Amino acid sequence: MGEGENCIFPMEDALEMFFMFDRAGEILYANAAARSKLGYDELKNQHISTLFPNIFRRTEDGFESAFPFGDGTGHLVIYRRNLTCFPVEARIKENAGCPGTYICMANDILEREHLGREISQVREEAQQASRLKAEFVANVTHELRTPVNGILGNVRELLDNVTDARTVKTLQLVERCCGDMNRIINNILDFSKLDAGKFILEPRRFHFRSMLDYVKAQHISRITEKGLDFFMTVSPQVPEYIIGDELRIVQILNNLLSNALKFTTVGEIAVQVLRTAQVEEKAELFFIVSDTGIGIGEEDMDKLFQSFSQVDASISRKYGGTGLGLSICRQLVELMGGRIETESRKGKGSNFSFSIWVEAEEETVPKAHDDVKAVFIQMAAHEENAGQEAEGVREYGTPENREALKRRLSRLVLSVEMENWEKAEMFMETIRQLTEGAPPDVRRQILRLKMAVQKENYDKVMDEYQKLCMCDADLFS
Ligand code: ADP
Secondary structure, three states: OOOOOOOOOOOOOOOOEEEEEEOOOEEEEEOHHHHHHHOOOOOOOOEHHHHOOOOEEEEOOEEEEOOOOOOOOEEEEEEOOOOOEEEEEEEEEEOOOOOOEEEEEEEEHHHHHHHHHHHHHHHHHHHHHHHHHHHHHHHHHHHHHHHHHHHHHHHHHHHHHOOOHHHHHHHHHHHHHHHHHHHHHHHHHHHHHHHOOOOOOOOEEEEHHHHHHHHHHHHHHHHHHOOOEEEEEEOOOOOOEEEEOHHHHHHHHHHHHHHHHHOOOOOEEEEEEEEEEEEOOEEEEEEEEEEOOOOOOHHHHHHOOOOOOOOOHHHHHHHOOOOOHHHHHHHHHHHOOOOEEEEEEOOOEEEEEEEEEEEOOOOOOOOOOOOOOOEEEEEEOOOOOOOOOHHHOOOOOOHHHHHHHHHHOOEEEEEEOOOOHHHHHHHHHHHHHHOOOOOHHHHHHHHHHHHHOOOOOHHHHHHHHHHHHHOOOOOOO
16 A cells, blocks of 8 residues: 555645645645646646746655745745646645655635735725715714704793793703704714724813712703602712713713603612722722613513614604614723623613723712801792691692692791702702792792802802891792
């Protein structure tokens, strides 16, 4: 039996050319790629020097070669049957699995370069397409934003001058629709930037609790309109000031709160913030936004954070939305080094939690404004039956509610002790929002009080309080 006769050839379908030859230089096997590229039906029994005449020389007892056999590769020229040639990158070594034989593997350099060029051309085309798409989205969203803001501006101007209740209601609806439209436009813009990997975070130092108050102020009137309870708890371990992308943290919270509000009709919405880790000047903050709304079935959980996905078509018909919000939240949270997760039970409610890493000094208990002790607010109402069944009133700011207050309360004095000025300001902002539809004199009082509740101006607040104590303001007449 000759050398190589019992060897197995696993390279038949390989893309690179593969040859096996013996000590005499006689080819024992060539795979399909080698046969077709070199134009042979059969290469068996050809001499290796026929293929590589520049580097192999036929001798009486076999061949001589200047090529360094082993695991290294070298550039050779290989000849076809029709005596044309092309360059290859080749490796030739002794065949350990079949003693007395050699194997040669060769790649067509021109073909590989051509393939490489094709790949980079396809990549370039894809990048160009994605650039065009991003530009298109940026242009279209800009074009959409301009008229929406135009409508918004005019509606706000009209709102300042109109007194008829029905017109005010209609204008407020238009204002709200414009706000929703702006949110969708911004979502599309953010999504396209995140998708193109062009999203850059802009961290800066900001007061964390004021940011939360700002978020709360944006939702509180809708929450109370729906008769829901709202709680916001921030652990004292959360630093007063942090360095992070405030706008984007607000965006995530707004998204989660809008969803909570959208999908909850009874019960409560709560936000909780904790500091879960501190590594040198970096802190991990953990947020939980929970609601007692419709919840999400287990089978739909994996769809939540995918782009354009809503749990089911009936939900999107009933509640609207683009299915982009949670996907954007996930990408923003990940950019901030964290994770977003959901726990939910259908019919019971949902918890959306996320963590982010921010820069923060290692402080434990908030120190600023500790000296601020209390803000007193007096609200008075002329009623006959003071205090009766007041707990039955849950919806605030509605005409029925005001009617109920009128009947049941003669005078309501709220003495609210606040931890810090931000909370006092927030409280006044909430009152301002709740009394938006109230008669002008009530709104003026509230505005005066709100303006007085400023960090610098504790005395002024106390003055207002004294004045309010003295005058029996007819707030709800
Ligand atoms: P959309 O803009 O449509 O609300 P999101 O990505 O924010 O898109 O949400 C995707 C889907 O996840 C929603 O359509 C809804 O089905 C579900 N979902 C999100 N938040 C809640 C929640 N708090 N309670 C119940 N379902 C929710």
